[in-house]
Amino acid sequence: DAGVTQSPTHLIKTRGQQVTLRCSPKSGHDTVSWYQQALGQGPQFIFQYYEEEERQRGNFPDRFSGHQFPNYSSELNVNALLLGDSALYLCASSLGDREAEQFFGPGTRLTVL
């Protein structure tokens, strides 16, 4: 049983560019949450998707947007990249509307130059 997978593993972009990160949830899971983990810090919640809708959002600007597909996979898009967007982006999946553990993927390391 595959766990949460994310692609790509690493990514290098320049300021002002746009980036798309992808996440496939653990089999049977329908809820995907995205987190940003800056170097030496704890992860910070960006937003969560359930039934293809953004269910809740953290304190991130509108440059951060997402999408969930009918197969429950998800994308995180970041526009107009800033140097400060350099971080490890983590995806977590869970089973919606139940007491459930959130399972984390290995992350995508984004470097903005």
Added chain:
Amino acid sequence: GNSVTQMEGPVTLSEEAFLTINCTYTATGYPSLFWYVQYPGEGLQLLLKATKADDKGSNKGFEATYRKETTSFHLEKGSVQVSDSAVYFCALSEGGYSSASKIIFGSGTRLSIRP
């Protein structure tokens, strides 16, 4: 707003030493509390959890007790091993133990164990 404060690292111990990593939280309502571990090159893994006051979470020899009166959730292990070297995150989930909840993490404590 809700927040988690944990002991700053790095923490370096010898094998078989006793471990405590302090964690306190600020939250409204009844959050669930967690310890996550991040081994080098791996994703975050849930180590243990407690969903209500006085609950004790335990796993792999690690323990933590949900203390509402002191708003604390300190991580302890009686005898650490080299394989316990990792970064440990204390966290809380707003609105209880639900997949709909967002998780708020502390800044992490890096633990290194010397053979």
